[in-house]
Amino acid sequence: MTQETTASWTAAEREAFAARRRSRNIALGLVLGALALLFFGITVVRMDPDLKKTAPASVAAQPAAQPAAQPAAQPLP
Amino acid sequence: MTKTALPIAAAPETAFAQWRDYFALLKPRVMTLVVFTAFCAMLAAPGGLHPFIGFVAILCIAVAAGASGALNQWYEADIDAMMKRTANRPLPAGKMAAGEALAFGVALAVGSVAVMGVAVNWVAALWLAISVLFYVLVYTVWLKRRTPQNIVIGGAAGAFPVIVGWAAVTGDVTLLPWLLFGIIFLWTPPHFWALALFMEADYSKAGVPMLPVTHGLRHTRGQILLYSLLLVPVSIAPALLGLTDWVYGGTAVTLGVIFLAMAFNVYRNTADLAVDMVPEKRLFKFSLLYLACLFGALVADKLLLP
Numbered sequence: 001m002t003q004e005t006t007a008s009w010t011a012a013e014r015e016a017f018a019a020r021r022r023s024r025n026i027a028l029g030l031v032l033g034a035l036a037l038l039f040f041g042i043t044v045v046r047m048d049p050d051l052k053k054t055a056p057a058s059v060a061a062q063p064a065a066q067p068a069a070q071p072a073a074q075p076l077p
Numbered sequence: 078m079t080k081t082a083l084p085i086a087a088a089p090e091t092a093f094a095q096w097r098d099y100f101a102l103l104k105p106r107v108m109t110l111v112v113f114t115a116f117c118a119m120l121a122a123p124g125g126l127h128p129f130i131g132f133v134a135i136l137c138i139a140v141a142a143g144a145s146g147a148l149n150q151w152y153e154a155d156i157d158a159m160m161k162r163t164a165n166r167p168l169p170a171g172k173m174a175a176g177e178a179l180a181f182g183v184a185l186a187v188g189s190v191a192v193m194g195v196a197v198n199w200v201a202a203l204w205l206a207i208s209v210l211f212y213v214l215v216y217t218v219w220l221k222r223r224t225p226q227n228i229v230i231g232g233a234a235g236a237f238p239v240i241v242g243w244a245a246v247t248g249d250v251t252l253l254p255w256l257l258f259g260i261i262f263l264w265t266p267p268h269f270w271a272l273a274l275f276m277e278a279d280y281s282k283a284g285v286p287m288l289p290v291t292h293g294l295r296h297t298r299g300q301i302l303l304y305s306l307l308l309v310p311v312s313i314a315p316a317l318l319g320l321t322d323w324v325y326g327g328t329a330v331t332l333g334v335i336f337l338a339m340a341f342n343v344y345r346n347t348a349d350l351a352v353d354m355v356p357e358k359r360l361f362k363f364s365l366l367y368l369a370c371l372f373g374a375l376v377a378d379k380l381l382l383p
Contacts, residue, residue: 020095027096038133042196045129 094173101167102150102178103143103185110368111142111235115242117372118257121321121379122246130197134245137193138238140185141205145212145234147182151175152217156285162276193245201245208237225291228273232265233258253320256311257375263308264368267301267340271361274298274343275351298344301360305340309333312371321375322382328374332367339363 009017115138119131126134150157150168158169167173186209194202212234221227236258243254270288274297277289289297312333316326342356 017093020093023095027099038136038192041129042133042192045127046196048127 094167094177098167098172099181102147102173102181104146104150105143107146107235108139108142111238112139113369114257114261114372115238117376118239118242118254119246120376121253121257122243124246126197126246131245133196134193134201134242137189137197137205138241138245140189141193141209142238144182144185144189145209147178147185148209148213149217151178151182152213153221154178156222193241197245198248200248200250201241204237204241204244204250208234208241211237222285225286225288227286228266228269228288229262231269232262235265236261252318253315256315256318256320257372259311259314260308260371261368263304263311264364266304267308267336268361268364268368270297270301271343271357271364274357275354275361277351294349295347298346302340302344305337309337315375322378324382325371325374325378328370332370335363336360336367 112135116135119126119134150166154166154168154175157163157166163169168175168178186206190202190206190209193205212231216227216231216234220230224230239257239261240250240254243257244250273287273289274294277287277294288300309329312329313326315321316323316329339356339360343360346354346356348354
């Protein structure tokens with residue numbers, strides 16, 4: 001069905017169609033790249049033992065952080 | 078190249094939406110307010126958060142707000158098409174298929190809640206999920222088309238981000254974030270009803286039961302004053318209860334007096350035509366400044382004073 005309709009397009013229509021599809025693909029690629037960086041950053045930060053110095057107790061208690069023997073974060077004055 | 082250069086009816090619809098259309102689906106202007114209030118709540122909350130995790134929390138709140146906006150536009154495409162203000166949105170303008178908008182909104186909502194839970198904490202993730210479900214199911218699907226108090230319900234939906242922001246830092250929700258929630262909740266009706274008064278014709282055409290359409294201008298002006306009278310004491314309460322210092326307290330009192338004076342001017346106005354609704358337009362603009370300054374003072378109070 002799609003092939004039938006697209007076959008009747010003019011060259012200008014095909015070009016516009018391709019341009020829109022290209023812009024979407026570029027945006028999607030950028031979003032996926034940003035997500036990869038985001039997850040990498042989260043992993044690095046969550047593995048950092050210094051996180052406990054600033055994180056609330058509920059974050060510090062989660063398994064990705066250091067063992068529970070360390071003291072919980074103290075709230076700032 | 079214009080959008081009309083392509084035979085939209087004959088082509089696969091999904092191919093025509095551009096990244097700009099997806100971005101517009103997120104209601105970026107609404108997102109700004111949500112991010113601002115959540116960010117202020119995070120700064121005002123006791124304790125600290127790693128800057129990158131704080132960034133992730135804000136990103137999740139922004140994306141969840143965007144997801145709510147996308148799902149709202151998916152459900153309301155029919156009434157959006159009837160209003161001049163919203164007719165150019167991607168769905169009523171025919172730039173995107175409805176299924177695409179639905180899938181986009183659901184994916185963003187689920188993704189933002191999951192990332193908030195894994196990266197920040199699950200209390201914040203729970204409140205984020207509640208905020209999206211409340212906005213989409215309670216406000217958009219259930220009440221918006223059924224009651225003229227829809228704006229009051231919508232106010233609650235817009236107030237959840239402060240709870241999420243606070244929970245992201247502290248891992249719990251105490252009295253102050255609920256007071257901040259109350260401020261946004263009570264601020265929303267005067268803000269949107271002031272807008273609805275001079276946009277009444279648009280809402281009337283779409284059949285949305287906004288208060289000016291169902292109960293008239295006089296009743297709406299009275300409700301604006303009523304909610305303003307409730308808003309001011311709640312906005313001052315954090316200072317009275319000793320939860321904030323004098324910077325916030327002084328700002329809340331000063332802004333509250335101005336807000337009340339403007340709401341009273343709206344109440345006294347008897348104009349029927351939008352062009353004569355100067356007090357309503359003034360209140361609408363000032364309400365934006367009011368919320369920005371109030372939350373700014375909350376942060377200043379925490380950061381500047383020992």
